[in-house]
Amino acid sequence: MALKRPDAIAFNKKNQIHPFDSASTSTASLEFWASKNDASLFVIGQTTKKRPDGLTFVRMFDGRVLDMLEVGVEKWVGMAEFKTQKSTPGHKPLMHFASELFDTHPRFIQLKSMLLDFFNGEIVDSICLPGLEHVISVTCAPTPAALNNATVNMYPNQHPTPEDVSILPKVHIRTYTTKLLASGTRIPRVEVVPMGPSLDLVLRRHEQADPEMLKQALKRPKLKKMDVEKGLGKKRKNMEVDEMGDLRGRVHVGKQDLGKLQTRKMKGLKAGAEEDDETDDDDDDGFGGGGRKKRREEA
Numbered sequence: 001m002a003l004k005r006p007d008a009i010a011f012n013k014k015n016q017i018h019p020f021d022s023a024s025t026s027t028a029s030l031e032f033w034a035s036k037n038d039a040s041l042f043v044i045g046q047t048t049k050k051r052p053d054g055l056t057f058v059r060m061f062d063g064r065v066l067d068m069l070e071v072g073v074e075k076w077v078g079m080a081e082f083k084t085q086k087s088t089p090g091h092k093p094l095m096h097f098a099s100e101l102f103d104t105h106p107r108f109i110q111l112k113s114m115l116l117d118f119f120n121g122e123i124v125d126s127i128c129l130p131g132l133e134h135v136i137s138v139t140c141a142p143t144p145a146a147l148n149n150a151t152v153n154m155y156p157n158q159h160p161t162p163e164d165v166s167i168l169p170k171v172h173i174r175t176y177t178t179k180l181l182a183s184g185t186r187i188p189r190v191e192v193v194p195m196g197p198s199l200d201l202v203l204r205r206h207e208q209a210d211p212e213m214l215k216q217a218l219k220r221p222k223l224k225k226m227d228v229e230k231g232l233g234k235k236r237k238n239m240e241v242d243e244m245g246d247l248r249g250r251v252h253v254g255k256q257d258l259g260k261l262q263t264r265k266m267k268g269l270k271a272g273a274e275e276d277d278e279t280d281d282d283d284d285d286g287f288g289g290g291g292r293k294k295r296r297e298e299a
Helices: 023-037 106-120 149-154 211-217 225-231 273-283 290-298
Strands: 041-046 054-061 064-077 094-098 134-140 171-181 189-194 198-207 239-241 247-249
Touching (some): 023 041, 023 054, 023 064, 041 106, 054 211, 064 211
Parallel strands (some): 094 134
Antiparallel strands (some): 041 054, 064 198, 134 171, 171 189, 171 198
8 A cells, every 4th residue: 555655545444355255246346446436456455264364456447357366475564664765655666577487377477467557557668767766576486396497398297287376486575765876877876775565475366367358458559649649740739649549639619608599489488478378368259269360460
């Protein structure tokens, strides 16, 4: 929560929700919260006798649950225990993943994707070096022999399945602030100072994304926003390009005078309609409206 300020909302009420146990009830609750708070990412903290100190990362798409990942926290050191300077809230961190498993093993690939969406946010083309105030480092314990590519090629029958989490190494998350020091060159010397929090995680249950929904979630625009803006030439007034590369325009309409608005011609809406009715009754000659015809001829 502290790393996500001010772009986070904390739910302090103890809601009875178990994402992996009662899928229908929990999914409906998450979709309701996502719609109400305009949130696409959730972290649910819960502890049970069977799975103590658990964190469940939930990712949404189009108001529906896309995928989920549960981890167990085995060690935790909060930010308050580090008596060092903290980064400015709202700054974009530098994410560092130090293990080949984050590119080869499906469970660690999902964890890397989750953490990138949670902390790194939008991908930018360039950033000012002094703007990187803190670094989130994600590392793994030594890779076991069963997950080593060389060992797997030698002993293919011993290759574990992705569902087997007993041999997966722990994940260590550390957060540091950066200090730019003089180095005598244009490139400064960078030092990192522990800021907190510090976590040691173990992978537990997970739920993969539906292939069709994942295909829609990964859909990218055919033309980038920058390419469309370049094609416009000189920037036009009241025209902009959204993130999907679509050109949108704003139309300004003048103030409308509703007093001149044409409506249905109904006798009951005219002024003095009751008086006209009384006059018609007096002039009626008993032959179905002869008095009205006479009045129109005189007029």
